[in-house]
Amino acid sequence: MQSIRQVGICGIGQMGAAAAVCFKRAGYEVLLWARNPKKLDLVEQTLHTLETWMDLNVGPVTDSGGTIRRLQNLKTLDENADLVMDCIAEDMGQKTELFRRFPHCKARGAIFITTTSGLSITEMGRLSGCGHLLAGTHFWNPPHLMPLVEVVRGEDTPDGVIEQVCQLVKSLGKIPVKVQRDVPGFIGNRLLHALWRESINLVERGIATPEDVDLVARLTFGLRLPVIGPLENMDLVGLDLIERIHQYLLADLADNHGPSEYLTKSTSEGRLGMKSGKGFYDWQSRNPEEVVQKRDIQIVHQLSFLDQLETNLAEGKASDTNLSGPSA
Numbered sequence: 641m642q643s644i645r646q647v648g649i650c651g652i653g654q655m656g657a658a659a660a661v662c663f664k665r666a667g668y669e670v671l672l673w674a675r676n677p678k679k680l681d682l683v684e685q686t687l688h689t690l691e692t693w694m695d696l697n698v699g700p701v702t703d704s705g706g707t708i709r710r711l712q713n714l715k716t717l718d719e720n721a722d723l724v725m726d727c728i729a730e731d732m733g734q735k736t737e738l739f740r741r742f743p744h745c746k747a748r749g750a751i752f753i754t755t756t757s758g759l760s761i762t763e764m765g766r767l768s769g770c771g772h773l774l775a776g777t778h779f780w781n782p783p784h785l786m787p788l789v790e791v792v793r794g795e796d797t798p799d800g801v802i803e804q805v806c807q808l809v810k811s812l813g814k815i816p817v818k819v820q821r822d823v824p825g826f827i828g829n830r831l832l833h834a835l836w837r838e839s840i841n842l843v844e845r846g847i848a849t850p851e852d853v854d855l856v857a858r859l860t861f862g863l864r865l866p867v868i869g870p871l872e873n874m875d876l877v878g879l880d881l882i883e884r885i886h887q888y889l890l891a892d893l894a895d896n897h898g899p900s901e902y903l904t905k906s907t908s909e910g911r912l913g914m915k916s917g918k919g920f921y922d923w924q925s926r927n928p929e930e931v932v933q934k935r936d937i938q939i940v941h942q943l944s945f946l947d948q949l950e951t952n953l954a955e956g957k958a959s960d961t962n963l964s965g966p967s968a
């Protein structure tokens with residue numbers, strides 16, 4: 641196994657472009673490939689916007705040595721990359737077809753990583769012949785800001801590959817969390833979709849409006865989550881009380897094993913959310929850019945606050961923590 645300097649990123653949608661910026665800021669030489677030359681031209685502006693935003697809100701990176709080279713030719717990537725990262729469509733056939741196109745990388749023992757949100761790493765590795773070199777790296781959106789990456793082991797992924805991918809994630813300034821079994825949704829999406837299934841159900845049953853469901857999530861347990869995870873919280877509450885609550889509550893929670901009728905009706909009627917103008921909310925009268933900007937600034941502030949909290953706790957001065965957060 642070789643050290644990683646040149647990182648080949650395939651696909652320049654939401655994840656690919658932002659991942660390129662993360663790798664560049666960490667000093668890697670990025671080879672950014674897209675099959676559509678027009679997109680390759682357009683991505684320059686996207687990269688510029690992302691980098692400027694990061695410089696302004698997270699802080700500039702000086703002399704990282706990182707670069708981004710845009711490529712139309714996958715062969716150049718195959719001949720040079722020490723690592724291949726898939727950021728193309730969430731489709732097993734397309735991802736395996738892509739990974740089959742790197743004979744030189746495979747021969748050199750380059751590492752393959754996939755940003756899949758939940759497809760089987762084992763199946764992807766076996767279908768594309770690179771299972772012994774492949775790990776899942778579930779970056780969260782927005783990838784340039786979210787601090788944690790789930791590193792997913794397929795059945796054929798050796799320990800060495802997992803360790804090297806974890807080191808890679810750390811070198812990006814992010815925290816790797818190992819997912820030891822290749823289960824659908826890994827860790828985060830299993831938790832998130834359990835919450836989303838129940839949220840849909842509350843609206844579907846007329847128990848609360850979408851606005852109120854969101855408000856309760858944001859301003860109750862949502863406020864605690866950055867410092868207390870669900871399991872730690874249960875310990876604080878007391879497992880005996882949790883047990884008693886589960887005796888009457890769980891039977892009433894949503895337990896549908898597929899999309900709910902409400903969701904299927906919405907999509908069949910063209911209510912797809914922000915991109916179609918209507919979902920749970922009416923997006924004609926809302927500004928999606930404002931929502932995304934608010935989300936991103938909140939993440940930057942929250943992370944900076946958590947850093948400061950950790951430092952203060954380590955120095956034994958938790959009460960000195962500046963609760964107003966950074967002045968970004």
Ligand SMILES: NC(=O)c1ccc[n+]([C@@H]2O[C@H](COP(=O)([O-])OP(=O)(O)OC[C@H]3O[C@@H](n4cnc5c(N)ncnc54)[C@H](O)[C@@H]3O)[C@@H](O)[C@H]2O)c1
Pocket residue numbers: 650651652653654655656674675676679726727728729730731734735738755756757758778779780781
């Ligand atoms: N967007 C998210 O919130 C998010 C979060 C975590 C993981 N992911 C995963 O990351 C991956 C990429 O998602 P995204 O949101 O960036 O998608 P996207 O649609 O924004 O971008 C995908 C890009 O890949 C290109 N592409 C599609 N099929 C291709 C192929 N066969 N060959 C070459 N290029 C191809 C598309 O033209 C597009 O530019 C998916 O696997 C997705 O599940 C997405």
